[in-house]
Amino acid sequence: MAFPWLLLWEVSLTVAVTASTLVTIIILTLPSAFSHFKPHEVTEADFTDDDTEDAERSGFAYYQQHENEAGTLEIDATVQVVVLGDIGRSPRMQYHALSIANNGGKVDLIGYVDPSVDINPDVKAHRLINIVPIPVFPFQATSRLSFLFLAPLKVAFQFQALYHALGYRTKACKWMLVQNPPSIPTLMVAQLICFLRNTKLVIDWHNFGYSILALRLGPEHLLVRISRWYEGYFAKSATAHFAVTNAMCRVLKEKWNIDALPLHDRPANHLRPLTENERIAFLKTRPELEGQPFNLDDRSWRLIVSSTSWTPDEDFSILLDALVRYATIRKREKSLPRIWAVITGKGPLQAYYKSKIQQYVQEGNLNDTIISTAWLSTTDYARLLGSADLGISLHTSSSGVDLPMKVVDMFGTGLPVAGWGQFEAWSELVKEGENGRGFGSGDELCGILQQLFGQEDGGRQLSRLRDGALRESERRWEDEWGPVAGQLFQLRNDER
Template sequence: MSKVKHLDLILQLSLITFMEVYLYFNELYSLMFVTILFLYMASGFRIARSGSQACIIVLGDIGRSPRMQYHALSFAKLKFDVDIVGYGGSIPHPDIVNNTRIKRHILREPPKLPQFLPKIFQYVIKVLFQVCQLFFVLFFNIKWPSHIMVQNPPSIPTLFVAWFVRLIYGSKYIIDWHNYGYTILGLSLGSWNPLVRFAKWFEKFFGKKADGHFCVTNAMKEDLQKNWSIKACTLYDRPPEIFKETPLTQKHELFLKLSEDYFGFGDGSTRGIKTAFTEDTRSSGVVEKSDRPALVISSTSWTEDEDFSILLGALELYEKAKIAGGKSSHLPNLVCAITGKGPQKKFYQQEIAKMNFKHVNICTPWLAAEEYPLLLGSADIGVCLHTSSSGLDLPMKVVDMFGCGLPVCAIDFNCLDELVKHNENGLIFKTEAELAEQLQILLRGFPEKQNKLKTFRENLKSFQAYRWQESWTDKVKPTLYI
């Protein structure tokens, strides 16, 4: 049987070669080109029908795109070979780096043009540069993908490129809607800017051409259906197994390491034995100090959709309350770690440097991928200031915090209640005064009294039980070959 199949393939190739030679000698070059293109596309379509080669397009820093990394790992667990196309900058999670089925294709940053050139011209050049890079990688550097998954935003030019590649290869084209690209662009240009209006049309037009859609909230699912007639499946962000409560010995080791660069984590006396939070007693092992400060953590990309002046204002009010009440306030000192990097980080670092705190210590560390879950799992309270440009996405940082069993104070916006349940697994605030009051309510009597925090942690156990891989297997896997 195998010999018959082999002979059949030889006959097909012979006929194709004869046809192409005939067209060439009859100077039917255009028809020759069309048939070659058709054969190339047919080969791709044959692979796409049953293949297991996934291409994930991020067009952002791969290391700072956790959801797309989780998609890649989930595809790899199904024995897909995975190509991730995006920018470098941050080191991805070790599971991505060490997985032999996952290959990263790092794009070059667009060239920096002279600032005197019109912004629209700079934007067009940037997009053209990205289009050329993407086409080169997708047509020459990777195998024919059976599935193409695109992170949106950014929408321009990724949605167009993915759609065009899908036409050639016959791949299943999937969009993972994290937000709307045009609403993010509108934050800086205004919603009625012609470029924003074009971006909205572009996102809708090419978004509707995808074969499958996933989104991060039910609110976004309903909005896509109502306004753009796009049927999407809600795939909530869920934490992978790495996000969990950190064991005490690992907390101590992490605090020792951080104390080398950040004063708030240190004890100020015995190095290598004590931190501000823990102590290695040698005889009884590592223990938590009875007079330790509370560790508050917030993570950010330092962008315009997060106003960190709210957190700084709340910390000032907290400090005033502690000073005014003295010991009778029963409020602990605070160490506030704000992790991440982004365009507004230097501005806020300068603002923090101007503050004269006595009972609050603020630091802005950039953590390795494996250290971030450890710090979340060591904290007492998480703070989220993400507000969403569309009001339709949820902050993944809260998902990670909940995975570690960490209660959260989160600023209110449209669909936040799909994740944060007020007075059940966290608290929702609108102003810096409300946040300051919530910190005092949660931390009064800390560390002896943690009644509300313990209640929230207990209520988060059901959330922790349902992880990313289970959710992906339930929602994404059944759709891959439909």
């Protein structure tokens, strides 16, 4: 009978010694703390000759306007902008970084850096933004079993990588702005570093981490329930919160008694409407149209664009089903234009759907239809949206209260949208019949394509939606950010 007690003692002793060692290491290597009496200093030496030539973009113009007699720009508003994901695929966090820097704050932008994914060139050019890459966990789960095995190892790897980046590779900052999700281990590390470094934590809620995990494991799985508790527990003590929708603010209040400020996504300045000549000029550069009998002037075809991360919360089969049905109907109704569909983005399900598309093509189910996938630069992506006739959003929302930023991008170029509209927050962004249309199935999407592209009143309907999208394009990120985040960070600069 002594054996179980002996084993329990040895395990307990091992855990105690390990915990004590970790606490000792943390205490002996505590990171520096932020001091309100030591502002960050920027001098002319921090700018290159190229920076001085492109003064607005690099921040040199701001430096010249605000330097003191000693030639130093003193910055008290320093911010760590943190995303435990790829920076290039996190446009909202890049917009945050640019807005902070453009209004006189110093930014450390911390996240993954994928060489194949473009970071916004304005972010890379700005000298008040320091990009701090963190290493990526080297293994990928290929099944539910491997996910459960690798998940703890991934969390441990991310914990140390993020802790090291926030605590030792960057100076102590006044604020830390963290994207959520992912929640694990981001919120725990952020809270620990903010406690040790005298930093104020702000959480930017894009969605709920536990609801995304539920897509893989199911809503009642033990890990999902733990994730829900963890997310609420480590979020409550943050200094402030932003949320992408009013509906998310309401849920945060009801679920965890968290008061969040609504900060809706708005398009950045590089997303703008194009003239007809600019649209045609761009489309003539696309290799997908080589050899195709498309008349770019009379638009005997229609271009639809969908941006996707190829993940389970975007059911791409809905668009495929709609295009197959549309192609079948067009065999009878020749007045319907042909369709060219471009799907941009990268993700885990891309190979599966590309093989499915190829199967439909071989079976003759997509006659007179071009479906192409692409990964574009920031500039070309904006031009593609500005050249399209209709944007498609397949985002289904794991929580029901987030919104797809791709729709905001589309509106920024004056592009009307058809999207999956069967969730609560959809109406906060898309006004039915004014700037877009919602659908709940492939059949409904096919019907929308027929209505908007058909000769009977289709042109007038599409034109009305485009007018609404153009009105929406006038509402820009900086207009939304200044009164909310700018005021919180005490950065809004009305002189500029």
